Amino acid sequence: MESLLAELRTAVGAAAVLTDTDVTAAYRRDMMPLAPHGTPLAVVLPGSTEQVQAVVRACAAARVPIVPRGAGSGLSGAANAVDGCVVLVTTKMNAIVEVDPDNRLAVVEPGVVNLDLRAAVEKHGLFYPPDPSSYDWCTIGGNLSTNAGGLCCVKYGVTTDSVLGLEVVLADGELLRTGRRTVKGVAGYDLTKLFVGSEGTLGVITRATLALRPLPQAPATLVAAFGTTGAAGAAVSRVVREGVVPSLMEIMDRTAIAAVERYLKTDLAAGAALLLCQSDAGGEAGRRELTAIEQVCRDAGAELVYATEDLAEGRDLLAARRAVLPALELYGAWLTDDVCVPRTKIAELITGCERISAEARLRLAVVGHAGDGNMHPTVVYDATSADEFTRARWAFDRILELGLELGGTITGEHGVGRIKREWLAREIGPVGLRVHRAIKQALDPDNLFNPGSMFTPA
Template structure:
């Protein structure tokens, strides 16, 4: 089937308004927010509005041998939704219905195009809570969260996206529809196919519906901010809090570079007294016990050398502090192009990661800012560089890789929530090792034998994978 014939078939199935081919328009759908990940030129961008539309697209592309790249809102940071040349980008934002909210069973059924914040607001009307909250939750979609197993600021207490997925509806590579999971709290019949698809980055199928578990709406949170003269003190505080068995609903860390950028962006003082301090931000939604919980956290911060500790149960003041955390990416973008990393290390080694990033920054001659979820060790070192300068471009990539290498050396993982995408394939190979990678490839081939779903994401392209073990399992210094 030729390209023109495929486009005609897609228009017949979806209607002409849902099939975009103007290159000026399709370019806007060709990549996500990772500036260094490769992106190709799509043949077309399609916007189906229901499962039947998705099936029609998948079947037409399978018949034509054309790759399909699923995409949500494009908020990803690994290139996982980036187009490959000649592909069809399948955008799920028009599948945006909240199909059902079941308060009695504490669950919701939603399509993948539902914006995460909208879902949160909708279930809150029923006294319920959907905990996953990526920093982009005001515009990212549930489908993208599912594809990357997104986390967010509340992971320390509530877990990541996968912890709230009861079942899925997925269009497979042959156009058939798989329904996984159930609406019950428990169920162990067969393999856990639901978890298999969560975090698969569109390489195994296109998610068209999800059944999600909900929690009772928590109490209004109380908020604490603590300033430390260095990352070492903040890291010590995190270790003390964890060892004490405290589980706040949020525990975030911002290094000195991040604090300085946010203070300039918001034109306010976050309490460090300068741009040189490290901040720890905590919240408790434990109701009447919240102030007591934060008071205990305050004692541990003071023991770790905090120069300022303040907590408040005033919602307005708490939201102002939270805004400082949520605007980090925008504040850092004012310094230059941002290359955001995503490593997760044991919580006792957060300070080592931050000081290691300071060393890497000095070695490459660029700025590396660190912000992250201290409660679970998931850090986001961000390399800041001038994208117009080829020398800085290369140094940014070196710094990015050095951070990943440091994360593994500290006993961590190369991704805590952003995924692998089209930028970290060799690092997935390094972390999994040859046996683990082979199992992944076998699963992929079983579900998508023609390699048409999001080719080049997670795994290196076929040509590279056939160039020997070094290409297959990552740079020689990282192989297992």
């Protein structure tokens, strides 16, 4: 492999090729402790599309696998190294190439941090909607790879809904341009959507053209406390049925509420479930939305409903939702699952997770995006206990099984990665798996791009 390493150093510069195992260890895996990972031959940090092409061609000639990686904030093992691979890290490619306010679009490289893009376009009165929980450090490339979502999906959709076009380096080193800059366009297959969410198994994204929206109004916030999970679930279903589309609708179960109260040293005055909603419609329209949601919550049996247009208060209430994972760390290590169920099944999922928690004899908190049914049941365990780790893994899988039983999917926004491969096969069935493998074979016949992520070759 010395000849390959020499070629890589020529392509990107010696300083951008890391081989010291103490250094490369930090690039072996993402944030999901269950997913397997290997030891890379090298970590390479290209600074341009041309350098990515050179790296891909060199690895293809040597038949060495490539694992594309962003900031490593993922929760599925999709960026995990395999033994002997080259981990291709795109964080140095962090230019916001263009912001076009008149056409409401931005052109960016994959290493741009989500929050930095949002801040840059805000100066033009524009808004980039996808907001994963790690938005302050995750990169656009990683968001594209997993088709990431966030708290605002209920109104604005997931990453793919904001992507107009891509530049992708293919397995032979050629550069593919997909999509367009126009609002509409149906020429040919929608290759843009094919690559978004492909977890680096089909190519390396080196540039993206993203659709922007007008900057929304300052949000008004509503919080509702429920004595039963069923009442909270009924409120969510009724909001959807009434046609109200808040910019954010989040739910927390009893365990999540207790953890946050301890962490923030506050009293959320909630019982079995807490519903948190925001409207960014602004003015009278926003007030009408929250008034409608408030009435729905009261009709469903809410014990407490509180609405505010005060921005500081709204931020404080939202901070409680964002504090769930740090709060759970007070009890131990955690595994965050990612299932999406029909919104009418949210209460059943939470109740089912209570049963799983009892059977596993582990703390299990449920928090999630009630507006689109994407729930994040989180299992807490003692990382030093092999027995608790085994029970946590059992609970993680049982949650996936429950999600499918309720007519849902095994992942709403985190991706399949290396942790849910068997579950993907179960969800899409043999015909769906065959089609996936055929697409992979057509674009990456030597299986060098992120091998083993999502599914294994036939």
